[in-house]
Amino acid sequence: MAFFKFHNIRVAGVACAVPKNEVKTESYKPLFGNEEVEKFMQMTGVRSSHRTLEHQTCSDLGFRAAQELLAHMDVDSSEIGACIFSSHSPDYRRPATAFVLQYRLGIPKEAVCYDISLGCSSLVVGMQTVASIMNMGDIRKALLFVGDTAGKSVYPEDRSSAMLFGEAGAVMLLEKTDNPNDEINALVRSDGSGYSYMIVPGGGYRNLHASEEVVMCEDGNPRTLMNSFIQGTSVFTFTIFDVPRLIKDFFAKTETTPDDYDCFGFHQANLYILKQIAKKTKIDFERMPITLDRYGNTSGASAIVSLCDRYGSDTENRKIKVMACGFGIGISLGATSFEINTADILPIYEDDAIYEDGLITDPNQLYEKK
Secondary structure, three states: OEEEEEEOEEEEEEEEEEOOOEEEHHHHHHHHOHHHHHHHHHHHOOOEEEOOOOOOOHHHHHHHHHHHHHHHHOOOHHHOOEEEEEOOOOOOOOOOHHHHHHHHHOOOOOOEEEEEOOOOOHHHHHHHHHHHHHHHOOOOEEEEEEEEOHHHHOOOOOOOOOOOEOOEEEEEEEEEOOOOOOEEEEEEEEOHHHOOOEEOOOOOOOOOOOOOOOEEOOOOOEEOOOOOEEOHHHHHHHHHHHHHHHHHHHHHHHOOOHHHOOEEEEOOOOHHHHHHHHHHHOOOHHHOOOOHHHHOEOHHHHHHHHHHHHHOOOOOOOEEEEEEEEEEOOOEEEEEEEEEEHHHEEEEEEOOOOOHHHOOOOHHHHOOOO
16 A cells, blocks of 8 residues: 655645636537536536636746745745656646746755656645655755646537636645654555546657547547547546545544544545545535636646635634545546645635746747857
8 A cells, every 4th residue: 555654744835826817617608508518517516717828837827826835934945955846737748847947936956856747646646755755855845836737638629628627736835844743644546547538649759740630539529639538437437436445545544534634625526526525435525625616627736726715815823634635647546634724825826927938939949049
């Protein structure tokens, strides 16, 4: 069992940002019809989402969130010893986006920087990874970036996905402490047999120059090989059976119950799935913040978006115990627990800024000007 327990490491703060561009789900009615859209909203709970501009990336949103968080925590970027970007939405095929964020934020050259290619479970796996390297080394502070711009890979007329995804970038500051009561737990699982359940088949090095011909798929939705495919039935089965089992195993391993947690920051897959998971695990649904109604399915950023939505305006400085759970593309799933002060959970920021220097439209831009 891939279970991890870390002492003397705490979640010092979290922040997130979403694009200013809000898309109402009702706006799809002329394209998909009133009945189809109403049915979608009823099942998923998504009534609006935020979408990035053409050249805006997840790292742009994470950069804004990190600026706000570092300022709030009074932490200078020179103190950061690790910068990890956990996402399926990198700026480029190469290099890793973590290096771009390191440069933009002024994080020291001595810091460790790399990307983790994960989607819905990116927060849990990212926390386990960052805590592991902090636990074994002399890094005192680290930034973990999560989030996705999944809407960019959806075919516009795919009614199963076009209305589902929201886009966000989030950041978590982790800090090594002298307090053994500061604790992070994580349970991670993987099932590669489901790699094709959620996939963009083209554009990678398996099929670099995939056809962009539009194909009518068996589920009645048009797509190209460069678009997201979701096998709905297989994904639904996985979330209804495997995720509750993971959560129950996490409770058993940590010797906790749902009553021990103040908040459940869960991946915002869809409303029906979240209700089923809560029912099967006896989690109080009132303690599971729902944000997909206004922000859509924000992939790995979901848990932080939910925390920021519920506690970002909290004027009290009180410590809460959080259980976060991510599950999806991979297939990858995981659960984690930690404590955090509500005063260090920032509100959701809206931002349309783009890193203009990173937008390369001509190879000659890459030559250093002397």
